Amino acid sequence: MNNKLSFLPSTQLLLKTVAVTLTLLGSGVTHADKLSVAQQEKLQSGAAMGTPSTVSCPSEFHSIVLSSDATQCQQFESEIPAAMVYHTAMSPSQVISFYKEQLPMFKTHPAVNQRTLITSKERHTKIVISPDNTGAQVDILVAAK
Secondary structure, three states: OOHHHOOHHHHHHHHHHHHHHHHHHHOOOOHHHOOOHHHHHHHHHOOOOOOOOOOOOOOEEOOEEOOOOOEEEEEEEOOOOEEEEEEEOOOHHHHHHHHHHHOOOOEEOOOEOOEEEEEOOOOOEEEEEEEEOOEEEEEEEEOOO
16 A cells, blocks of 8 residues: 555544534534434324433543533444533533533633534544533544544
8 A cells, every 4th residue: 555545544534523523513403302213203103202211321431521410312432433412401601611620631612603612632532512402412522542
């Protein structure tokens, strides 16, 4: 393989990470509020929706601490590159303060479309905080170092 092309896997990973981040930042949709396929099938079949099944959220995800009131945790991938989304009753500004205290070495970027990006120094870890009707949605993205 040509030495000039040996960087491609890292470049592809970076491009995928950037694409996911931009999608999350540009999306007006809150992913944590979507109905699961099973719930949608129940609604379509006319069955009552009852109490949603809940899965307890972990205290941390790839060394990133989650808020103590984290709910609706959805882990899209556990292996790196990894992604998790959760909901918190805290306001976006409270979540930003929480992560500034927990991760003082991370950089908080200016909000874009009401979404705040917090990144690790090397930009391997990204946290996106966006407003939700009853608090905030937090997306955690972890790429290879």
